[in-house]
Amino acid sequence: MNETPPNGRAKAVEISHLSHSFKEHKAVIDLDLEVFTGEVFGLLGPNGAGKTTTIRGLTTLLPIQEGDVRVFGLDVKKQKMAVRRAIGYVPQQLSADAALTGRENVMLFARLFDVPRKDRKEQVDNALEAMGIEDAADRLASTYSGGMIRRLEMAQALINRPRLLVLDEPTIGLDPVARSNVWERVSELKDNTGMTVLLTTHYMDEADQMCDRIALMHLGKLRAIGAPQALKDELGEDATLEDVFRHHSGDSFADEGGGLRDVRSTRRTARRLG
Numbered sequence: 001m002n003e004t005p006p007n008g009r010a011k012a013v014e015i016s017h018l019s020h021s022f023k024e025h026k027a028v029i030d031l032d033l034e035v036f037t038g039e040v041f042g043l044l045g046p047n048g049a050g051k052t053t054t055i056r057g058l059t060t061l062l063p064i065q066e067g068d069v070r071v072f073g074l075d076v077k078k079q080k081m082a083v084r085r086a087i088g089y090v091p092q093q094l095s096a097d098a099a100l101t102g103r104e105n106v107m108l109f110a111r112l113f114d115v116p117r118k119d120r121k122e123q124v125d126n127a128l129e130a131m132g133i134e135d136a137a138d139r140l141a142s143t144y145s146g147g148m149i150r151r152l153e154m155a156q157a158l159i160n161r162p163r164l165l166v167l168d169e170p171t172i173g174l175d176p177v178a179r180s181n182v183w184e185r186v187s188e189l190k191d192n193t194g195m196t197v198l199l200t201t202h203y204m205d206e207a208d209q210m211c212d213r214i215a216l217m218h219l220g221k222l223r224a225i226g227a228p229q230a231l232k233d234e235l236g237e238d239a240t241l242e243d244v245f246r247h248h249s250g251d252s253f254a255d256e257g258g259g260l261r262d263v264r265s266t267r268r269t270a271r272r273l274g
């Protein structure tokens with residue numbers, strides 16, 4: 001592996017020997033991974049690589065079958081509630097209610113997370129502002145664009161001021177402008193709050209620009225980990241992350257399930273907006 005851990009940084013996430021199977025199918029195989037505090041970390045891989053299964057394990061949504069997962073030192077198996085309190089999570093599936101306004105959606109999460117009544121209004125306003133949707137806050141979410149819905153879901157996830165924000169394919173199905181808006185907000189969060197961000201994506205170019213470090217997964221296994229530039233430098237001057245992936249997996253990232261992926265991403269977008 002190619003990891004060069006930043007010296008002296010505390011660990012936000014520690015995954016060791018994580019394996020997860022769905023019946024006979026091994027979705028994650030002996031995964032070791034560390035995410036350091038304050039970094040934007042990208043989990044990359046084609047469909048079926050095991051990214052979502054890994055994320056669902058560390059967010060306590062799937063039981064840990066084998067191995068250990070810690071979030072800020074908390075054991076995901078034994079300290080589920082404390083882990084949940086430390087995390088903000090935006091799943092791939094729609095988590096905003098189209099029949100409520102943006103503000104009402106975020107307020108709902110404030111109640112769910114037991115934000116004290118006296119602080120609720122201010123924290124909801126802050127979360128809406130951090131995601132740049134304060135001007136649209138009193139419109140029904142059904143009138144939002146796909147990019148605005150994504151940012152609303154991130155505002156919901158920020159309401160309990162998490163130390164770790166976990167985003168599963170935050171830009172899937174969005175147009176390039178909406179995608180760069182989402183990334184801009186992620187960067188601002190990192191710069192303004194020092195929050196650790198762990199995200200999955202299959203957009204190599206975006207991960208290359210936006211992530212401090214990435215891990216490449218393929219067929220359930222970790223194939224490479226490190227800073228995008230360091231991984232590319234190992235291969236040569238003009239190497240792309242796509243080349244890095246091909247080098248470590250022997251496969252083409254773009255070809256892997258590409259057609260199906262396009263269909264799925266289009267369908268997801270349609271579902272999100274519908």
Ligand SMILES: Nc1ncnc2c1ncn2[C@@H]1O[C@H](COP(=O)(O)OP(=O)(O)OP(=O)(O)O)[C@@H](O)[C@H]1O
Nearest residue numbers: 022025026027045046047048049050051052053054
């Ligand atoms: N609930 C489930 N039941 C059975 N198989 C599953 C389940 N969830 C995931 N899998 C399988 O496990 C493998 C890993 O899936 P996972 O969703 O973790 O991949 P991924 O890298 O996140 O890809 P995607 O972008 O498609 O979500 C895939 O082969 C998938 O079909």
